[in-house]
Amino acid sequence: MLRLGPPRLSFVIPAWNQERFLAASVGSALSQTVHAIEVIVVNDASTDATALILEAIDDPRLVVLRSETNLGPGGARNLGMEAAQASIVAFLDADDVAAPERAERQLAFFDGHPDHVLVGSAYGVVDEKDNVLGVERPALLEDAELRFSSLFLSPVHLTSSAIRADVARRKAIVFPTDSKIVEDYRFVSSLIRHGKVANLQDVLTYYRRHDAMTSRLFEQQGWQGFAEASAANIRALGVECDGPLAARLAQAHLAKLRGLETDPLLEQLYDTLKALHASQEAP
Structure with missing residues (x-):
């Protein structure tokens, strides 16, 4: 497949020892209804078969970056954002799956809402065998209510969200790297000081629950x-x-x-x- 012109959207996927689910995650990003995308995978010092899995994917839209030291999810996303060619960046984790229309829906939203810097969506929850456990729909959709809500919790689910990366770059907004638990909340809180935020009711990502996920660490540490x-x-x-x-x-x-x-x-x-x-x- 030949890429037609510069990408309109860049997926950024941090990957650390996710060999079980990585191929499905990257494949979902490469199978979007919009072809003018790139998929940036940051191999965050993985010690499993991550590198071999990525080498086996033959698609010119795939960009693989490798960190020799483990940066954590925030640092890996920063590396991916820095390399992204598109002005819109969509976040996806290496154990999650993007719906085929995700890029199309989020690009259309940004095209129609130039004052927004962040858009999230509903997401499905799946288990290790891809069984759908449920759907989480955002309780809040509009900027004013989401902005107030962001005082207490993240207004979006990060890995079903997309941002105007050009704004983040211009304002020097990056993921903090001193914590692997709340780096997404702190990043979002900084970004929405420079534009509006919204949520879509569409299910655009499938979020995987399994024993090795970082969210378990969050639950344990409180x-x-x-x-x-x-x-x-x-x-x-x-x-x-x-x-x-x-x-x-x-x-x-x-x-x-x-x-x-x-x-x-x-x-x-x-x-x-x-x-x-x-x-x-x-x-």
Whole structure:
């Protein structure tokens, strides 16, 4: 297959010892309904058959980068973004699968929304044998509600998301490399200061749950790192906040989304914070 002109979208896939699922992940990115793409796989010092699997894929749109030291997912994505030729970058993990129309849908969204820098989507959840376990649809879709929600949690599922990489480059926004747990949340929080964010209801990625996934590490280590990142976002509004308080506010936020009641004093603080955020976001 010959590439026709420069790519319109670059997939960035960090890969560390994912030989079981890597071929399916890369294959899904190369099988998009839009052909003007490139797929950048960052072999993050893998010690399994990752290199051999990538060598066996015969497609000029595949770009393989190798790091001799393990950078972690954030550092590997930074390396991929730096090499990306397209102005739009879509993130995918080496154990996940992109729906065939993902690039087409996200490119169409950016074409119609030049003020947006980030778009996520719904995603399916599959197990190790590709059985679909369910679908996670975003509770929030529009910029204003997503922007407030980002004080407490990521407004998008990163590996079903695409960004304007040209904006990230211009603003020197990269994934922090001091944590392998919340680097995506911190990256997204920085990026959406420079444009709008939205979610699509389309299922554009299939997210795999299995024993070796980094999300298990997140569950084991708890919410401490996430709460600290949330507290930093809240402090940026001029409100004193530490990790434990941010965690309680995040719980109140989730309760609100689900229509549940929360502690009255916590709800009052939450509502005050929401009003303050709205006043600072107003043009």
